[in-house]
Amino acid sequence: MLKCSLCIHDERTAKIDIIDGRPICRECQVYLKHPFNREKIREELDELMKTVEEAVLAYSGGKDSVVALYLAKEVYKIPELEAVMIDHGLMAEEAIENAERIARYLDVPFKILRYDYSDIFREALLKAQSPCRACSRRTMEKLRKYALRNGYRYIITGHELPFGHHPYRQMSGGITQIRLLSLMSEKERLEILGKLPFEFPQLPGYTTNCLVLGPALERYWEKHGHSFEHRRIAALVRYGLMSRERAEEELKRPHVPDEQKELVFKRLGLSL
Numbered sequence: 001m002l003k004c005s006l007c008i009h010d011e012r013t014a015k016i017d018i019i020d021g022r023p024i025c026r027e028c029q030v031y032l033k034h035p036f037n038r039e040k041i042r043e044e045l046d047e048l049m050k051t052v053e054e055a056v057l058a059y060s061g062g063k064d065s066v067v068a069l070y071l072a073k074e075v076y077k078i079p080e081l082e083a084v085m086i087d088h089g090l091m092a093e094e095a096i097e098n099a100e101r102i103a104r105y106l107d108v109p110f111k112i113l114r115y116d117y118s119d120i121f122r123e124a125l126l127k128a129q130s131p132c133r134a135c136s137r138r139t140m141e142k143l144r145k146y147a148l149r150n151g152y153r154y155i156i157t158g159h160e161l162p163f164g165h166h167p168y169r170q171m172s173g174g175i176t177q178i179r180l181l182s183l184m185s186e187k188e189r190l191e192i193l194g195k196l197p198f199e200f201p202q203l204p205g206y207t208t209n210c211l212v213l214g215p216a217l218e219r220y221w222e223k224h225g226h227s228f229e230h231r232r233i234a235a236l237v238r239y240g241l242m243s244r245e246r247a248e249e250e251l252k253r254p255h256v257p258d259e260q261k262e263l264v265f266k267r268l269g270l271s272l
């Protein structure tokens, strides 16, 4: 089976061509034709952050949003910052503890808004699909409404820049989403986490906050034989933000403890 020589795609997950004697996937080919300018993106982000006086931080209690909170508060020193967690109903207890502890440590006001995303999770598990896109879309919409109600113009998120060329995105209602971790490497993130009282939860999959991800990955694996995060992680390897070894580790078939599976299925009213 052909494997892309630049990222971690193989023939199961992408189309691969031989270019000058090397196997290269279609996504890497597009990137080689239109590489992005790292310095420009970084400058664009710094310029934008200088103008931000008040912002909601999309705070899931997972490692990336914790790093984003640290940067917003300690590096960019945003005067008015509020960390808002959208609890989708199946957050790991450890993530809520991490979220509270770190908001307190960084002295940032913290709020949890609780919702029920069972419909999204049930459908994902029944159809062996990723719940992540629907979940994240709904969360961003809830945060957008929260920002509008409370007079914020910016939502800062712990997203990287896997696809696209700008570290921000305009949302409706004049709200701007800022992807604060654009082009930040895994190593840089871990260094920041090391300065904070962050405790790594023992959760299957690459998540540090979600109980659904493990079971959803497992279902997807059963049906497709690989992870649904392949494309995002391949992009991180392509841009040199994650090592190949680490990526392969993250994409392994997860082992989900029985208690976690039972809890998730029971809460969603599904039988195992």
Ligand SMILES: [Zn+2]
Pocket: 004, 005, 006, 007, 008, 009, 024, 025, 026, 027, 028, 029, 238
């Ligand atoms: Zn590739």
